[in-house]
Amino acid sequence: MSTEHQKYSTENQAAAIAKYAEERGFDIIRTYADEGKSGLKLDGREALQRLIEDVVSGSASFRVILVYDVSRWGRFQDPDQAAYLEAICKNAGIHVRYCAEEFENDGSLTATIIKSMKRAMAGEYCRELSRKVFDGQCRLISLGFRQGGLAGYGLRRQLVDEHGLPKAELRLGERKSLQTDRVVLVPGPEEEVRTVRRMYRLFVDAHLNEKQIAMVLNDESKLTDLGRPWTRGTVHQVLTNEKYVGHNVFNRVSFKLKEHRVRNPPDQIVRTENAFEPLIDSHTFGLAAALIAARSQRLSDNEMLQRLANLLRETSTLTALIIDERDDMPSSSAYSSRFGSLLRAYELIGYSPQRDYRYIETNRFLRTLHPAQITAVIQAIEIAGGSVQVDPASELLCVNGEFTVSVVIARCLTTEGGTSRWKIRFDAGLRPDITIAVRMRENNRELLDYYLLPRVDFPVERLRIAPANGVYLDAYRVDTLDAFQSLSARVPVRRTA
Structure with missing residues (x-):
């Protein structure tokens, strides 16, 4: 199952499978369940991957695999992939049965035809659903409703009911719970609104560049919406995002059916003007946009590529953040606009990133995840009756008032041999008593588990961990924050006479 709305989906499937097994005299000895995972791709479906690994390695202690129906095996866009995975099991002498289907998976011509049709229909269902969801999102955008993403500095997400009446402000990490509710952007605290307007004045009127504006804000101890110091890149995002002029923009980048992340051409971008209360008037926003465009328009394609090549020789690697932090370079968005994408600009100078280019999106996601994890830790402490x-x-x-805690995110890295590794960096300057390391899954989009690491046992700056590390290290591993919660609980002590 793939969404929170299918909370009981796996339980219902398990009940149907158990009934099927009982009627046919099977004993269920092991269960593989991918809860909250999409069936579009094998990536991220760790339970199905473990099942196939057990079959291939010969460690499977079962002779039959019971699946609820054909679609639960997978809604792959290529139906041959589902057939291939089933063939792996069949070649290992393990039969796959579909409990809720009307046909017996006995290899007959009828079963083969029906099964092939259902596999194709499962993939087509996702394609149709994707189109319907996209059309629905576009309609909501046209009505002025926000479709995901952080609000941004100076703005807040406001939850409204089906009649457009305000209900509550959504904090970082919170989402709407009712299907009829919608989200709009509203001005944030007055101090942040004044800061946003001041950034535009400094850029347009005082002719300060993004790096100089960031220095001004940092000298005044102002922080971004994620509680971090300002950089050239974060200032640039404020100066270029149309939401500050009240426009609702959608579909700049798409990732349909989890296939490829693409930057869409201008004619496919969905835009609704004056959807929100603007923080910046259109004239000022236009002046800022013209200044930013002029910086790159003064350079020819060859000149832009030459500067990119020079930066590569200087840094030996390229990212959007590295480009945006340089005053003598056009912005990463300018390269994307001029050449179609950053990756295309990289290709033109002969640079191939060593890793999957999607790591930039992963970095952005992890930066947004960290504040949410800190909030989760604080809530766990408060639920236990503690203070923080x-x-x-x-x-x-x-x-x-007794011990200090630091929260770090340990992203998953894949070695050349295909194994997973996590690097935990301890804050040597703060020297917290306990470091909570949040370990991410292989896709770096979901949490795997936690490590509660006391400084007295780990007086190091870095720690490298594997999927299995032995009792010395894995004794500190926990699946939830319950163990940490007990550390912060306040326990009443009776006074003895």
Whole structure:
């Protein structure tokens, strides 16, 4: 199952499978369940991957695999992939049965034809659903409703009911719970709104560049919406995003059916003007856009590529952040606009990123995940009856005035041999008593587990962990924050006479 709305989906499937097994005299000895996973691709479906690995390695202690129906095996866009995975099991002497289907998977011509049709229909269902969802999103955009993403500095997400009446402000990490509710953008705290307008004045009137504006804000100890110091890149995002002029923009980049992430041409971008209350008037926003466009328009294609090549020789690697942090370079968005994409610009100078180019999106996601994890830790402490103070500059947590906690995100890295590794970096400057390392799954989009690492046992700056590390390290591994929650609980002590 793939969504929270299918909360009981796997339980219902398990009940049907159990009934099927009982009627035919099977004993269920092991269950593989991919909860909250899409069936579009094998990537991310760890349970199905483990099942196939067990079959291929010969460690499977079962002779039959029971699946609810054909679509639960997978809604692959290529139906041959589903057939290939089933053939792997068949070649290992393990039969696959579909419990809720009207046909017996006995290899007969009828079963083969019906099964092939259902596989194709499962893939087509996702394609049709994708089109319907996209059309629905476009309609909501035209009505002025926000479709996902962070609000941004100076703005907040406002939850409204089906009649457009405001209900509550959504904080970081919160989502709407009712299908009829919608989200719009509204101005944030007055101090942030003044800062956004000041950034535009400094850029348009005082002719400061993004890096100089970031220095001004950092000298005044102002932080971004994620609680971080300002950089040239984050200032550039504020100066170029149309939401600050009140426009609702959608479909700049698409990732349909989890196939390829593409930057869409201008004619496919969905835009609704004056959807939100603007923080910046259109004239000022236009002046800022013209100044940014002029910086790159003054350079020819060859000149832009030559500067990119020079930067590559200087840094030996290229990312959007590295480009945006340079004053003598056009922005990464300018390269994307001029050449179609950053990757295309890289190709023109003969540069091939060593890793999958999607790591940039992963970095952006992990940056947004960190504040949400800090919030989750704070909530766990408060639920246990404890108290916590947060240092706004370092994000160090002081629990009950007794010990300090730091939260770090450990992204998953894949070695050349195909194995997973995680690097945990301890904050040597803050020296927290406990470091909570949030370990990510292979796709770096979902949480895997936690490591609760006390400084007294790990007086190091870095720690490298594998999927299995032995009792010395894995003794500190937990699936939830319940164990940490017990550390911060306040326990009443009776006074003895």
